[in-house]
Amino acid sequence: MQLLFVEQLLNGVQLGVILFLMAAGLTLTFGIMNLVNLAHGSLFMLGAYLGVVFALVTGSFVAGFVAAGLATFVIGLVLERLVIRHLYARSHLDQVMCTVGLVYVLNEATRMVFGPEPLHAPIPAFLAGSVELIPGAPYPAYRLAMIGAGLAIAGLLYVLIGRTRMGMLIRAGASNRVMTSVLGVNIGAIYAVVFGIGAALAGFAGYIAAPILTVYPGMGDNVLILALVVLVVGGMGSVKGAFVAALLVGVIDTIGRAYLKDLMALVLSPVAANTVAPALASMLIYILMAVILFFRPQGLIPAAGLRRPEAPPEASDHGPTGPGVLARWRVPAIGLLGGAFLLLPLVAGLADQPFWVDMGLRVIIFAIAALSLDLILGQTGLVSFGHALYLGIGAYVVGILADAGVESGFVQWPLAMAISALLAAALSMVALRTSGTFFIMITLAFAQMMFYGASSLYDYGGDDGMHLAVRSTFGGLVDLYDSRQFYYLALAMLVVLAGLNIRLARARFGTVLKGIRINERRMEAAGFPTFRYKLAACVLSAAVCGLAGAMLANAAEFVGPQYMDWTRSAELMIMVVAGGLATPFGAIIGALAYLGIEKYLSDLTIHWRLGFGALLILLVFLGRGGLSALFAPGPAGQTTPVHKGSFRWARPFFRPRA
Amino acid sequence: MKASILFSTALSLLCAAPALADPVKVGVILPQTGVGAVLAKQMQAAIELAVAHEGGKLGGQQVEFFWSDSQGKADVAKQLADEMVKSKRVDFLVGPVFSSEMMAVHGGLARTDAFVISPISGPAPIAGKSCSANFFNVSSQNDQQAEALGAYLEKLGVKRVYVMTVNNQAGKDMVSGFKRNFKGDLVGEVYTRFGQVDFAAELSALRTAAPEATFIFYPGDMGVQYVKQYAQAGLAKSTPLYTVWTVDQATLPAVGDDAIGVRSGNVWSVDLPNAANARFVSDFKQKNGFLPNDYAAHAYDSILLVSSAVKAVGGDMSRKDDIRKALQKADFASNRGKFAFNTNHFPIEDYYVREVVKGEDGTLVTKTVEKVMTDAKDAYYQDCPLK
Incomplete structure (x- = not known):
């Protein structure tokens, strides 16, 4: 035993050890450049692909190892130069958006070059057997080698940062950027090198893990989430913290997977233990993270002596400074949008394409979800990366009740909203104690935790989800099986909610939220209980999102944990940003644009994600204020553009760098 | 003169009529991206081969295929299925592949009049209580391969077996099927997350339990990693590995020599001795450069089944009842030799045990060892109201 x-x-x-290699790169980039880089998982993937291909071609495992690190170092430098460099001065939200776009582009490009089938990395012959470290327990030699290699790289990193001139420059730049720059050091080059080192670490990790994990496009995304947890638990910016946290997370995850079932079997029946244990084991690390953050918000070993560059505002509030190019057509545009939504079922009937109504319904439901996110993301400036959680909660409430025979929408839908609100209250009490990047991470972690929790609901389909037994009934008032009736019901709800949103934004509550977004400390000083306002906003937005989830379950006739996935949260964020943060119709335009472009591009080519990612990156750099900015009136209400064709969108490139 | 003009016009109109008929529309939903990508590639190649063998048409009619990618995700599959049936108005829907996708899709489609041909997945509910008249499964009910292996191990006198599989409907079906015929001791029953490919912790525990044999179900890439890691942990020599839907011709090259000796239970094998199979395997190998696997074999049969139904109604897709009867009749040359449907539209067929061996040319092949069950029916057909 x-x-x-x-x-x-x-x-x-x-x-x-693998997690450490990933997290070390992340923590360096965050600690030194204050950059949240979600494309790190793609660098992990690229290291695996390039290294394995090189190893297969040359026949040498070690050559592949070197190639993996070198190739990703170079790719890191190139990415930094082209894209990342411009993100240092931007808000964390912009960084998240842009790096998510990069993930799409890199993953799809890899799929295009190497094909969708997994690549199999062979283990070299000299590492193929097992070693009897402890007599009687043969341990795979390759895994021992992984540990050895990882520790060796960790040691090298320590020497590099602590004992070399380059490391000294890096530490100096992290400590006080301006002074170092004044002393004649090229800070830009330092940043590039740091990013490159981070990328190389991820590349090494990918190559080392390749024989165990299977090399396929997107392989890094799950490792990324774990690495983010390690990052936060260890303390952002702290390499020592990342080391300790990585080992802690790795051991707890493994021991949990191995022993939790037996532990549970002591309390539950073996069958129940069998089902609950795997899911609980997955949730374990996130629970750990939440607990650690609750008691020690800065992480286990916070980076000492690191004076980071001034943190930019979380959600960019730099909306358009003047009237948009199409501001004159603002009113007709709204009319056109409204008319299109109203008349869609008629047009679909004439064209004999009833499916269009289903698509329109989807747009409306996501518009409602995006609207709810806008309340906290756009108006309050809270970058919540776990909003899709409430979409899933709403869906599950409807699914579970329908399965139990409670079909009435009058019971299901308000209950979906209520449960979402309650859950949000509980989670936000913890999450709102943190701020900035920690808030992003902890909301992400909570959503992932509930995702694994939902996956453990075996009676309701578990991982696979379940078909909705019967659509909600409304006592004969509305028949959801009639697409048109469902559509108009949803449209009516959207209109009411959008109207309420506009009222709220102009009322005292909304104005306080805006003040909190702009400068929370000032609002506190003025006497506002900002925590309560933020909590209220979170609860309200969760309730509306729960409603959207209930509708989504009915529209799709399907309920599953996929609704809560972090990629779904990212989609909602993209919709809100694309439409325009804190604008009356931004959420609606964003949902329409997102789903429309996704449908159009995916019909065009199987490689649509490439274009989509590129559009996302362009959006971050060119689309200040989102699509609404095109129609936005100027500060004084004027609608005539001051300078026509003045390349207003290019202005961000010329803003002074921090 | 007038009469001849009239006559020739009438004649040409008559000849033009069949040409004016709409092509048969077939929608295909495959997991083209994600962990099932290699399976989708096999199936697509098989479908194309089947159409070629039928002369580029189905049942003598022009056919229009709509291909789509479910990414292996149930919710995407559901959306695609809705679109295929409601927007593109397909006559036949082939797929989706995974049981999770099929469960999500089936309920909604049962309300429409679309014919769903499932090439692979046969979840228990659809074989039993929730069966539907327009659903036809071409491979087998999920439990059955496991039932075959359970019977085989029981026959061999094995007493202690360790079971590992994915924590979803398909996995549970496999295990319950295994337990139906295996009466010995399950010294371990472990469920892992779908998508988990690193089994270090679980394999360590397995070694400590010291079973006589191991039974697993890990489709796609999870299976590849499992078999490799099993061998690396030194278990392949001590504990024989029995699998269902895990190791097949598509994944063998990826696993390599670690797969030698692994046994599986199945209804089809590359070396099944019948004319249709010989033609299928050799043409497939020639056209694609690699051998087909079970997924491909069943996808091929799915198309032949559709073709036979189309031929029976002469291409008239409005005769739904006749199409259904024709599908039930299953009058086509399957690569399994004989083929017949049970009342719940699941096949009645023979089951074999196969083993991975190294062929004369050095490539790995699955070789049939022995037949385990003959004309086996699934365990759920009596719950199905269809008669």
Whole structure:
């Protein structure tokens, strides 16, 4: 029994070592450049692909190892130069958006070059067997080598940062950027090198893990989430913290997977233990993260002596400074949008394409969800990366009730809203204690935790989800099986909610939220209980999102954990940003644009994600204020553009860098 | 003169009539991206081969295919299925592949009059209580391969087996099927998350339990990693590995020599001795450069089934009842030799045990060891109201 435990410990250390390599790069970029880089998982993937291909071509495992690191270092430098460099002065939200776009582009490009089938990385012959470290327990030699390689790289990193001139310059730049720059050091080059080192670490991690994990486009995304947890638990900006946290997370995850079932079997029946244990094991790390953050918000070993560049505002509030190009056609545009929504079922009937009504319904439902997110993201400036959680909660409430025979929408839908609101209240009490990037991470973690929780609901389909037994009934008033009736019901709700949103924004509540977004400390000083306002906003937005979830479950006739996935949250964020933060119709325009472009591009080519990602990156750089900015009136209400064709969109490139 | 003009016009109109008939529309939903990508590639190649073997048409009619990518995700599959049936108005829907996708899709489609041909997945509910008249499964009910292996291990006198599979409907079906015929001791029953490919922790525990044999179900890439890691952990020598839907011709090259000796239970094999199979395998290999796997074999049969139904109604897609009867009749040359449907539209067929061996030319092939069940029916057909 002890032998097995030691073996599991080793397994945990092996996982931890990989996580450390990933997290080290992330923590360096965050600590030194204050940059949230979600494309790190793609760098992991690229390291695996390039290294494995090189190893297959040259026949040498070690050559592949070197190639993986070198190639990703170069790619990191190139990315930094082209894209990342421009993000340092931008808000964390913009960084998230842009790097998510990069993920789309890099993953799809990899799929185009290497094909969608997984690449299989062979283990070299000299590492293929097992080693009897402890007599009687053969341990795969390759995994031992992984641990060794990871520790060696960690050691090299330590030496690099702590004992070389380059490391000294990096630490100086992190400590006080301006002074270092004044002393004649090229800070831009330092940043590029740091990003490159981070990328190389991810590349090494990808290559080392390749034989175990299978090399396929998108392989890095799950590792990224774990690395983010490590990052936050260890303390952002702290390499030592990342090391400790990585080992902790790796060991707890592995031991959890190995022993939780037996532990649960003591309390529950074996069948129940079998089902609950895998899911609970997945949730374990997120629970750990939440607990650690609750008691120690800066992480386990916070980076000491690091004076980071002044944190930019979380959500960019730099809307358009003047009237948009199409401001004159603002009113007709709204009329056109409204008319299109109203008349869609008629047009669909004439064209004999009833499916259009279903698509329109989807747009409306996501518009409602995006509207709810706009309340906290756009108006209050809280970058919540876990909003899709409430979409899922609303859906599950409807699904579970329908399965139990409670079909009435009058019971299901308000309950969906209520439960979402309650859950939001509980989670936000914890999450709102943090701020900035920690808030992003903790909302992400909570959503992932509930995602795994939902996956464990075996009676309701577990991982796969379930078909909705019957659509909500409304006592004969509305028949949801009639597409038109459903559509108009949803449209009516959207109109009411959009109207309420506009009223709210102009009322005292909305104005306080705006003040909190712009400068929370000032609002506190003025005497406003900002925590309560933020909490109220979170609860309200969760309730509306829960309603959207209830409708989505009915429209899709399907309920599953996929609704809560972090990629779904990212989609909602993109919709809100694309439409225009804190604008009356931004959420609606954003949902329409997102779903419309996605449908159009995916019909065009199977590689639509490439174009989509590119559009996202362009949006971050060119689309200040989102699509609404095109129609926005100037500050004094004027609608005539001051300078026609003045390349207003190019102005951001010429803003002074921090 | 007038009469001849009239006569020739009438004649040409008569000849033009069949040409004016709409092509048969077939929608295909495959997991072209994600962990099922390699399976989708096999199936697409098989479908194209089947159409070629039928002379570029189905049942003598022009056919229009609508291909789509479900990414292996149930919600995407549902959306695609809705679109295929309501917008593109397909006559036949082939796919989706995974049981999770099929469960999401089936309920909604049962309300329409579309014919769903499932090439692979056969979840228990659809074989039993929730069966539908327009659903036809061409491969087998999910439990059955496992039932075959359970019977085989029981026959061999094995007493202690360790079971590992994915934590979803398909996985549970496999395990319950195995337990139906295997009466020995399950020293371990472990469910892992779908998509988990690193089994270090679980394999360590397996070694400690010291079973006589291991039974697993890990489709696609999870299976590849499992078999490799199983061998690396030194278990392949001590504990024989029995699998369903895990190791097949498509994934063998990826696993390599670690797969030698792994056994599986199945209804089809590359070396099944019948004329249709010989033609299928050799043409597939020639056209694509690699051998087909079970997914491909069943996808091929799906198209032949559709073709036979189209031929029976002469291309008239409005005769739904006749199409249904023709599908039920299953009058086509399957690569399994004989083929017949049960009352719940699941096949009645023979089951074999196969083993991975190294062929004369050095490539890995699955070789049939022995037949385990003959004309087996699934365990749920009596719950199905269809008679």
